[in-house]
Amino acid sequence: MSTTTDVNLPAPNPPGAPRVSLGQRLQGLGGNARQYGIFGALVVIVLLFQVLTDGKLLLPNNVAALFQQNAYVMILAIGMVMVIVAGHIDLSVGSVVAFVGGVVAMTMRDFDLPWVVAILIGLALGALVGAWQGFWVAYVGIPAFIVTLAGMLVFRGLALVVVGETIAGLPAAFIRISKGSLPNFLGFLDNMDVVTLLIGGLAVAAIALTQVRARRALRKHDLHVEAVGLFFTKIAMVALGIGVLTVILSLSAGGTPIVLVIVGVLVVAYSFLMGRTVFGRHIYAIGGNRAAAALSGVNTRKVDFWIFVNIGLLAGVAAIVTTARAGAAIAAAGNNFELDAIAACFIGGAAVTGGIGRISGAIVGALIMGVLNMGLSILSVDPSWQMAIKGMVLLLAVAFDLLNKRRAGTQ
Amino acid sequence: MTDATRVPLLSMRGISKRFGAVEALAGVDLEVHRHEVVALVGDNGAGKSTLAKMVAGVLSPDTGLVEIDGVPVSIPSPAAARALGVATVFQDLALCDNLDVTSNLFLGRELRDAHGMLDDERMEEEARQILRDLTSRIPSVRVPLSALSKGQRQSVAIARTLIGDPRIVVLDEPTASLSVAQTAEILVHIEGLRDLGLAVVLISHNMIDVRAVADRIEVLRHGRNNGSFDARTTAYEQIIGAITGAVRADTPRSSAHAVS
Numbered sequence: 162m163s164t165t166t167d168v169n170l171p172a173p174n175p176p177g178a179p180r181v182s183l184g185q186r187l188q189g190l191g192g193n194a195r196q197y198g199i200f201g202a203l204v205v206i207v208l209l210f211q212v213l214t215d216g217k218l219l220l221p222n223n224v225a226a227l228f229q230q231n232a233y234v235m236i237l238a239i240g241m242v243m244v245i246v247a248g249h250i251d252l253s254v255g256s257v258v259a260f261v262g263g264v265v266a267m268t269m270r271d272f273d274l275p276w277v278v279a280i281l282i283g284l285a286l287g288a289l290v291g292a293w294q295g296f297w298v299a300y301v302g303i304p305a306f307i308v309t310l311a312g313m314l315v316f317r318g319l320a321l322v323v324v325g326e327t328i329a330g331l332p333a334a335f336i337r338i339s340k341g342s343l344p345n346f347l348g349f350l351d352n353m354d355v356v357t358l359l360i361g362g363l364a365v366a367a368i369a370l371t372q373v374r375a376r377r378a379l380r381k382h383d384l385h386v387e388a389v390g391l392f393f394t395k396i397a398m399v400a401l402g403i404g405v406l407t408v409i410l411s412l413s414a415g416g417t418p419i420v421l422v423i424v425g426v427l428v429v430a431y432s433f434l435m436g437r438t439v440f441g442r443h444i445y446a447i448g449g450n451r452a453a454a455a456l457s458g459v460n461t462r463k464v465d466f467w468i469f470v471n472i473g474l475l476a477g478v479a480a481i482v483t484t485a486r487a488g489a490a491i492a493a494a495g496n497n498f499e500l501d502a503i504a505a506c507f508i509g510g511a512a513v514t515g516g517i518g519r520i521s522g523a524i525v526g527a528l529i530m531g532v533l534n535m536g537l538s539i540l541s542v543d544p545s546w547q548m549a550i551k552g553m554v555l556l557l558a559v560a561f562d563l564l565n566k567r568r569a570g571t572q
Numbered sequence: 573m574t575d576a577t578r579v580p581l582l583s584m585r586g587i588s589k590r591f592g593a594v595e596a597l598a599g600v601d602l603e604v605h606r607h608e609v610v611a612l613v614g615d616n617g618a619g620k621s622t623l624a625k626m627v628a629g630v631l632s633p634d635t636g637l638v639e640i641d642g643v644p645v646s647i648p649s650p651a652a653a654r655a656l657g658v659a660t661v662f663q664d665l666a667l668c669d670n671l672d673v674t675s676n677l678f679l680g681r682e683l684r685d686a687h688g689m690l691d692d693e694r695m696e697e698e699a700r701q702i703l704r705d706l707t708s709r710i711p712s713v714r715v716p717l718s719a720l721s722k723g724q725r726q727s728v729a730i731a732r733t734l735i736g737d738p739r740i741v742v743l744d745e746p747t748a749s750l751s752v753a754q755t756a757e758i759l760v761h762i763e764g765l766r767d768l769g770l771a772v773v774l775i776s777h778n779m780i781d782v783r784a785v786a787d788r789i790e791v792l793r794h795g796r797n798n799g800s801f802d803a804r805t806t807a808y809e810q811i812i813g814a815i816t817g818a819v820r821a822d823t824p825r826s827s828a829h830a831v832s
Binding site: 166226378379382383384385436438439441442445446448449450452453454455456457458459460516517 | 595653666675680684690692
C-alpha cells in the first residue's frame with residue numbers, strides 16, 4: 162500500500178496498463194469499497210429473511226408495502242446524511258414532521274384549501290423551520306445538537322397546539338400520495354404492470370447512459386478509467402438489481418407506489434447535488450476540516466444555513482407522506498423519526514465525526530432497517546425484541562465500519 | 573534584485589494588532605516586490621503568522637495600511653485575498669483529509685462546466701499537470717488526503733498555490749515537517765515561483781532554508797521590525813542576533829504605535 166507511483170510518468174495511461182497498484186486503487190475507492198459492503202449486507206439480510214419467512218418477504222405486495230412504510234425514513238435520511246457529513250446532527254425532524262403535518266391537514270380541513278396548495282404550504286413551512294434552526298446554528302454559532310434539541314421540544318409543542326385532536330377526513334387525492342400507486346394506463350403483460358416495467362427499463366437505461374458518458378468524459382481527458390470488465394459487471398449488477406425489483410413490483414396489487422417515485426426522484430437529485438455541485442463538495446469539505454474549508458474561501462456559514470433549510474424542506478416532504486399514510490394528522494406523529502433517520506445514515510456508512518457519508522448509503526441503511534422491521538414482523542417477533550435487535554444491528558454495523566477503517570489506517 | 577523605485581507588489585505599513593492585552597504586532601512594515609522572495613523570521617510569538625494571516629484575509633489589522641500593486645486594499649476574508657491574487661499555505665496544513673487530492677487543490681475555487689456543475693475531469697487533468705510540474709510523488713490524485721504521508725500532504729498544500737494564477741504567495745513554515753529531500757523540492761518550487769514573477773513571503777525557523785532561497789530577510793521581534801538583511805551577504809550570526817534581540821534594530825518608528 163505504501164509504494165508510490167510518480168504522477169509525472171507518461172500521463173495518458175495506455176488502456177490496460179494500470180499505473181496504480183490494486184491496493185492504492187482500493188484505497189482510492191475509499192468510500193466506495195464501504196458502499197459495496199453495505200449493499201452486500203442489504204442483499205444478505207434480504208436473502209436471510211426470504212429464507213426465514215418461507216419466501217414471504219419478497220411477495221410483491223410486501224415489497225410495495227416496504228417502500229410505502231419506509232418512505233419517510235429514506236426522505237429524512239437524505240437530509241440527515243447531509244447534516245451529518247457537515248458534522249452536525251438534527252434531532253428535531255420528528256417533531257417538525259408532526260408540526261408541519263398538522264398544519265397541512267388543518268389547511269385542507271379547516272380552510273378548505275386544495276390539497277396541492279396545502280402541500281406547497283407544508284413544504285414552505287418546513288423550509289422556514291429549517292431556516293430558523295439554520296440561523297441559530299450558522300450565524301449565532303450554537304451547536305446543532307442544542308439548537309435541534311430545542312427544536313424537538315418547540316415543534317412538538319407547536320404540533321400539540323395545532324393538532325389539539327386528531328385531524329381526520331383528508332381528501333382522497335392527498336391520501337393517495339402515500340397509499341396509491343401510479344395508474345395502470347398501459348395494461349398488463351403476463352400479469353405485470355407495464356407502467357412499472359417501463360419505469361424500471363428507463364431507470365436502467367438512464368443509469369447505463371450516465372455511466373458510459375462519465376467514462377467517456379474521463380477518457381477524453383486522458384484520465385484513469387476502471388477496467389472494461391469491471392465497468393460492465395457493475396452496470397450489469399445494477400441492472401439486475403433494478404430488474405428484479407421492477408418485476409416484483411409490477412406483480413404487486415398496485416404496481417409502482419407513488420412514494421417510491423418521490424423517493425427515487427429525491428435520491429437522484431440529491432446524489433447529483435452531493436456529487437457534482439460546488440455546494441455538495443463544500444459540505445464534504447466542511448465536514449472534513451471546517452477551518453481548512455474556511456481558509457480556502459468556503460463560506461461555511463452559508464453552507465451550514467442551507468443544509469438546515471434543506472433538511473427542513475425534506476422534513477416537510479416527510480410530513481406530507483406521513484400524514485397521507487395515516488390519513489390524518491396526530492400530535493404524536495413522527496415520534497422517533499429523527500432516530501430512524503440518524504440510524505439509517507450511520508448504518509449506511511456515515512462517519513460520526515463528519516466528512517464521510519453518501520445519499521445511497523443512507524438509503525441502503527434505511528432499507529436494511531425496513532427489511533429488518535418487515536421480516537421480524539412477518540416472523541411475528543415481539544415488538545420489544547424487534548427494537549432490541551435493531552439496536553444491536555446499528556451498534557454492530559458501526560463497529561464493523563470502525564474496525565474496517567482502523568485496519569485500513571494501519572498500513 | 574529589488575528595485576526601490578518600483579511599486580512593491582505587496583506593501584504593509586504600520587500594521588498593528590492586539591489580541592486583548594497581548595500586542596501581537598506594533599507598527600510592522602513589510603514590502604515585497606515581484607521576482608522577490610522575502611523571508612520573515614523571528615522567534616516564536618514574534619508575530620510572523622499573525623502578519624501572514626492578515627495577508628491571507630483571516631485576520632484584519634487594527635491599524636495600518638495594506639497596498640497591493642500600489643492600491644490600498646482591505647482583505648476581509650480568505651475569498652477576498654484570493655480575488656486579490658494572494659495564495660497562502662498555512663503552517664497547520666489547511667487541508668481536508670476526507671477529500672481527494674484534486675478536490676483539495678481546487679477547494680474554494682472549483683472549476684465548473686457550462687452548466688455550472690463541477691468539472692471533475694478538467695480539475696483532475698489540471699491537478700495532474702500541476703503535480704507533475706512540482707515533481708511531487710503523489711500516488712494518485714484520486715486518493716483521499718488521509719492516505720498520504722505528511723510530506724505528500726505538504727506537496728499538495730504547496731501545489732494549491734499554483735492554482736488560480738496568484739501574484740503573491742505566502743508560505744507559513746512550508747518545510748517544518750519535511751524530510752531533507754522533500755525540503756529541497758519545496759525550495760526549488762519556491763525559486764520557481766520567483767522565476768514566474770511572483771512575490772513570495774516565506775516564514776520559516778530554518779535559517780539554512782531561508783538563506784538558500786530568500787533574497788531579503790526581515791526579522792520580527794516582539795511584534796516589531798528588528799532589521800532587514802540581504803540574504804546573500806549577511807552573516808548567520810547577525811540574523812540570529814536580530815532574532816534573539818542581541819542586536820537592536822536602529823529604527824525607532826515602532827515606539828509610537830506601541831502604546832496605542
